[in-house]
Amino acid sequence: MTDGDKLLIYIDDKIFAVDAAAVAAVVETERFFMLPMLQSNSFSSPYPPHGGGQGEVGFIKGVITRRGDVVVVVDIGDLFGSPSVQGEGRYKVAVLKKDALCLGIYIGAKGLSFLWEEDLKNLEFKPLTGNYIQGMIDPSGKKIRILDWQRILEETQRLVSGKRP
Amino acid sequence: MKIKVQIGYKFIIGFILVVSTAAFAPRFVEALDIAVWMKEPLAFLMAILIGLILGSILTRTITKDFRRLTTIANDISSGDLTRPDNIGMNGKILEDESTELAAALNVMLKNLKGLVNHIKDAAGNLFEAAETLNTLVTKGHKTTEDISTGTSKIFEGALEQAGHVENASKTMGEMAKMSDDVSLRATDMAAVAAQTRSSVQKSAAISTSALKKMESILHGVDSTKDMIIGLEEKLNNIPKILDVITHISRQTDLLAINATIEASKAGEHGRGFAIVAEEVRRFADNTKRSVEDVAFIIKDIQAEVERLVNAEAESSAFTKEGREDINKVKESLDEITAFTSEVADKAENILALTQKQKQGGETAVSLIEQIAHIARDSVSATEEVDTVVDGHKASIEEVLASAKKLSGFADDLKRVVARFKLEQGDVEILPENEPQALEMAERGV
Numbered sequence: 001m002t003d004g005d006k007l008l009i010y011i012d013d014k015i016f017a018v019d020a021a022a023v024a025a026v027v028e029t030e031r032f033f034m035l036p037m038l039q040s041n042s043f044s045s046p047y048p049p050h051g052g053g054q055g056e057v058g059f060i061k062g063v064i065t066r067r068g069d070v071v072v073v074v075d076i077g078d079l080f081g082s083p084s085v086q087g088e089g090r091y092k093v094a095v096l097k098k099d100a101l102c103l104g105i106y107i108g109a110k111g112l113s114f115l116w117e118e119d120l121k122n123l124e125f126k127p128l129t130g131n132y133i134q135g136m137i138d139p140s141g142k143k144i145r146i147l148d149w150q151r152i153l154e155e156t157q158r159l160v161s162g163k164r165p
Numbered sequence: 166m167k168i169k170v171q172i173g174y175k176f177i178i179g180f181i182l183v184v185s186t187a188a189f190a191p192r193f194v195e196a197l198d199i200a201v202w203m204k205e206p207l208a209f210l211m212a213i214l215i216g217l218i219l220g221s222i223l224t225r226t227i228t229k230d231f232r233r234l235t236t237i238a239n240d241i242s243s244g245d246l247t248r249p250d251n252i253g254m255n256g257k258i259l260e261d262e263s264t265e266l267a268a269a270l271n272v273m274l275k276n277l278k279g280l281v282n283h284i285k286d287a288a289g290n291l292f293e294a295a296e297t298l299n300t301l302v303t304k305g306h307k308t309t310e311d312i313s314t315g316t317s318k319i320f321e322g323a324l325e326q327a328g329h330v331e332n333a334s335k336t337m338g339e340m341a342k343m344s345d346d347v348s349l350r351a352t353d354m355a356a357v358a359a360q361t362r363s364s365v366q367k368s369a370a371i372s373t374s375a376l377k378k379m380e381s382i383l384h385g386v387d388s389t390k391d392m393i394i395g396l397e398e399k400l401n402n403i404p405k406i407l408d409v410i411t412h413i414s415r416q417t418d419l420l421a422i423n424a425t426i427e428a429s430k431a432g433e434h435g436r437g438f439a440i441v442a443e444e445v446r447r448f449a450d451n452t453k454r455s456v457e458d459v460a461f462i463i464k465d466i467q468a469e470v471e472r473l474v475n476a477e478a479e480s481s482a483f484t485k486e487g488r489e490d491i492n493k494v495k496e497s498l499d500e501i502t503a504f505t506s507e508v509a510d511k512a513e514n515i516l517a518l519t520q521k522q523k524q525g526g527e528t529a530v531s532l533i534e535q536i537a538h539i540a541r542d543s544v545s546a547t548e549e550v551d552t553v554v555d556g557h558k559a560s561i562e563e564v565l566a567s568a569k570k571l572s573g574f575a576d577d578l579k580r581v582v583a584r585f586k587l588e589q590g591d592v593e594i595l596p597e598n599e600p601q602a603l604e605m606a607e608r609g610v
Binding site for chain 2: 004005007020021023025026027028073090092112116
């Protein structure tokens with residue numbers, strides 16, 4: 001789990017990390033589009049919204065398009081009970097890609113940084129069994145949660161497809 | 166033929182006749198047939214009787230004329246001059262002193278008649294003259310009293326006039342002094358007015374210069390306003406530029422992130438590029454923060470410029486009002502300059518007039534002093550006239566008293582003369598105080 005460089009995402013007072021190799025790009029967008037199914041009353045989410053914008057459903061912020069691909073953008077702040085800080089104007093999204101599937105992670109105002117593999121090797125990895133978190137590293141007292149973004153992607157896909165858990 | 170025998174001789178002749186007759190008495194008695202013893206006393210008695218009878222007859226004869234003349238003299242002395250002035254002794258054979266006395270009485274009576282007539286006429290004329298004099302003197306006294314009253318009034322008037330003239334002199338002196346003061350003040354005022362005019366003209370020149378400078382300042386303010394507006398417009402353009410810079414920095418940051426990600430995918434080989442990309446990100450981040458700082462500063466500047474614009478707008482209003490005020494001040498200064506020039510001219514005129522007034526006042530003081538001198542002389546002269554009039558009045562009073570006395574004398578004289586009756590029909594009128602008047606007339610009082 002400590003292989004490769006990590007992209008650190010700062011949400012509120014929490015730090016999340018994803019594999020940098022999985023990041024297709026970091027893009028900016030002016031707005032999110034909402035899928036009609038997400039706006040339907042029949043859609044039910046186990047994750048209550050945390051005060052998102054109009055049309056937000058649970059931790060899904062909406063969708064964007066990148067090079068023809070539809071990317072579902074999630075707010076991991078909502079997912080982990082730490083609302084992200086809204087930026088001004090444009091939204092920054094880290095697009096993760098696995099095969100043909102893409103997941104957008106909404107990045108708050110605090111922005112991004114990187115943790116290099118060389119530094120990770122010297123850190124202790126603590127595996128966690130909670131939802132969407134693979135484990136935790138703790139450099140200099142800063143708890144960095146390594147996201148299991150593929151499960152988030154799956155959950156998102158499930159939610160988008162309207163399948164019941 | 167008249168024979169003049171003196172009375173003494175007549176007495177001697179009579180005496181001799183008496184004595185001779187008495188000497189024949191004894192012989193006559195002897196012839197009588199009476200007792201002897203009775204003859205001597207009878208003869209004596211007879212002698213005495215004859216002597217008395219003869220003596221009496223003789224005396225009567227001798228003194229008859231004198232008694233008559235005495236009666237006439239008494240009548241004359243009592244003022245009865247009615248008797249004709251031909252007292253006659255024509256029946257007398259032997260003239261004596263009584264004849265001469267009668268002649269003298271005739272002359273005296275005649276003269277006395279003439280004298281009394283003359284005195285009567287004179288007394289009448291004197292009385293009339295005394296009455297006239299008395300009337301005239303009374304009138305003169307009245308006139309003198311009037312003159313005295315008039316001179317007293319003139320004197321009082323002269324005194325009052327002298328007092329008034331004195332007061333007028335003092336007043337004129339004070340006025341002259343005041344004229345001096347006024348002249349001095351007018352001189353000072355003229356000097357001050359001239360100085361004021363000079364100062365005001367200087368002030369006007371300075372103010373005009375200040376106005377021109379103020380106009381330049383106002384023009385500068387207007388230019389500053391345009392510059393501020395230009396600056397505000399340029400400052401308003403800066404946020405757009407900053408937005409562009411921010412956008413560029415964001416894009417740079419994004420590109421750097423993506424570059425870092427791509428470098429990370431390159432593994433060990435991309436590590437250097439990742440570091441460079443990270444530096445680029447940091448640079449973009451710094452740029453972003455700088456832009457934010459600049460944006461803050463620009464906002465502050467914009468706020469300041471906004472305040473400056475507002476202040477300038479306010480200042481522009483003030484400037485406009487200031488320009489109007491300056492124009493008013495200029496107009497006021499022009500008016501003040503004109504007024505001060507007029508005041509200075511008038512002050513000079515006043516000075517000239519006050520100097521003329523001063524000269525006139527000095528002349529008036531001199532004239533008033535002359536008048537006061539004349540008034541004092543007039544008072545003295547009036548006083549002298551009053552004294553003279555008083556003396557004249559006293560003299561007139563004395564003359565009046567004398568006239569009254571003279572009138573009294575004339576009256577007395579008339580009364581005295583009135584006692585002399587020249588005709589039979591004349592009536593003697595004697596007042597009650599006749600005796601005293603006569604006595605006074607006789608004593609010449």
